[in-house]
Amino acid sequence: IHTNIVIIGGTGDLARKYLWGSALQLFVQHYNENCTFSFYAGARVTQDTGHKALGHILENVQCGARDQKCEKLRPTFIENTKYVMLKTDEQYKELCDQFGSGTETDENIQQIFYLSVPSSAYQSVSKNIHTNCRRDFISTTRVVLEKPFGHDKRSAEVQAAVIGQYFNDNEVRRVDHYLAKSVSKQVLSFRSVNRDNVESLLSNEFVDRVEIVMKEQIGVKGRIDFYDQTGVIRDVMQNHLTELLALVAMELPMNMSAENIEQYKLRLLSQVTPVNKDAILTGQYMEYIKEAREEVKNTSQSMLTPTFSAALLNINSARWRRVPFILTSGKHMDERSSHIRILFREREFCVSGCVDGNSTFTKYPRQLVFQIGHGHVPSAGILVSRSLFKPKWPPGMNELPMTSKDSRIHGQSPGDFYYAVPTNDIPAYTTVVSDLYNDVRETFVSANRMLALWDIWDNVLQDTQSGAPRLYKKYEAENLHFVAEGMKLKYLSEDLISHFVQQEESRSQHVIIPHTFRNRTLVCKSTQKLLSDLALYIYTCALTTVKNRGDFHLALSGGRTPVVLFKEIVSNYPMFPWEQTHIWQVDERCASHDSEHSNFLSILSNLVNFVHIPYFNIHPMPVDFAGKICDPENRGDNLYEKLINQNVPLGIFDLILLGLGTDGHTASLFPDVKQIEDSIKFVSLISKKDNSNIDRMTLLPPLINKAREVTVLVTGVEKFDILHKISSINSVTTEFPITLISPVSGNLSWFIDLEAWTGYS
């Protein structure tokens, strides 16, 4: 077998820190004359720059102490590792053309592409691989993806669908490196060899609570931009911690095949009740906002980013009902520890001679701990309270006496535990790469599981985005102690720090963002995040509409705001179904199409010119008849109405993009203009002049309100006042024409940036 491993993003951080070292280990483990490898680091920088960067990385990829086999093979590994510039189709093709050369028999060539690149690049990289690297002689193709797998369920589905255009499920591997940690790997084996003791104990009859913890001492300085979009919930709780929960809580199959394990995990995840806003707390370390100011332009989102969270999860099954699973994770915590701690209820009561350490009586608490990483133990391993039961250890675990400089470990003295550690504590990424090669499926997250994980967290993410997290001091997070009351979590003490910091820095105005505005959906985020969400919304709507109805009729407004949105769509969605999309105009100025005032010119030069859309799918408003601009005799408005009736089924647009003026106008429906009340017509000329003193043509409310989706994009501080005014008007008034917009059976979604929402830039 010859295996080609391409690490795309091969000179980046993850590759430098973990992947190349793991690749060397893989090579040392498997290389022989029948099992050969070529490694490639792919990136967008030039051959020369990339080659130097890779050389530098490989110099630092070293063997373990006294690993002679590795020392001997390391030079061959380096010889077989090359840098390739991967930017264009040709470069991908040239790379993959090399895969077939050599002495191997044709059917024994594998290709593995590790995408160590931002997830926004997954689509274009996947397309390049699919287009240029599919060959008959390749027996196996794998693409490896790192999280984030979307930022909510919907985007995760879109990401999966996009990747699914190029690779089938069997070819895709999604990495959660917590599944590859040596102790995580032993959880099911431990449960299995102790089936008789443990399985009967793991239930609501005996378990008081389960704590799943990932505390880190590092912060996120240098990564604020990423972290503002992620926060601790998306970064680790939705994936690592919930995966750990599944490992301890799933039913244990008799036959531990990969398929069974997957099915049992999916069943368990479907029984976890989606996290509710009362069952989650968030915090932020105090320096975060300062770091954000140095790293990102707009910090209005940063104020809301959680760097700590605690959540109470419930499993709706006979085995686990009413047992609280408490998940906690934070940056800049007092210690580094990741563990699953199962605490059992007390059922025995001491009466005499019960002093700790002196008595043979059961010690409190009784617990089973999977120490996944760090903590106060000498090394990651499994701990069982001696008073619980004497465990058997699965193959690959070594029992050790517990020694520790700390007098208490998880609340017990070290000697009170049975303790075992993995014989080989292999770094997580070494296991990831090895399991990738050996096709060990349990280490990776299937598409179904990824979506099941989102089902648990999807709803609550919106809620946690709207309130400012409680502030805490670095390494001293006493302010975050919390209490579980029924199904709710509450902080134990008053929030004194936030109050103090607000006074000090007049920091935040505690932005409250509800789910709705004027009784319709509200999405409110930093400008960039908002634009990318709206672009994704339009893309998803286009895909679904094309799938269900064949054509996608999109009506676009003019003005400056949509221009940035067009750019977002053009650069992020090369697979947008333009062939099936029809572009219509919401409104137009009475000016020739090559005039700087023309909305059509703006749509043309910022969108249409960058995409492959059939010419006859573009429908400009007819304002210019051989130089006669908006001449009433030409009846351009009637003509456009007719065109719409002929081309848009039932005159129902699939999506209309609107904006909002500071005076409350939308489309070219200006305040108190008589035509905007016309209840018969769909399109009209508007004689009211705006600042530029130019007449307009516009779609009218009866037509707009028939649409399936209407989105109103509102950005910038100058929109704060008008939003405030219309927020409390429930009636329809021509004083604020936006109030006339209310789709009859379609959706109306407000996309408002934080500047417009708060009035602060």
Ligand SMILES: O=C1O[C@H](COP(=O)(O)O)[C@@H](O)[C@H](O)[C@H]1O
């Ligand atoms: O996935 C992630 O994990 C790391 C922590 O990993 P560990 O193996 O050192 O426990 C975390 O720092 C990072 O934010 C997160 O994306």
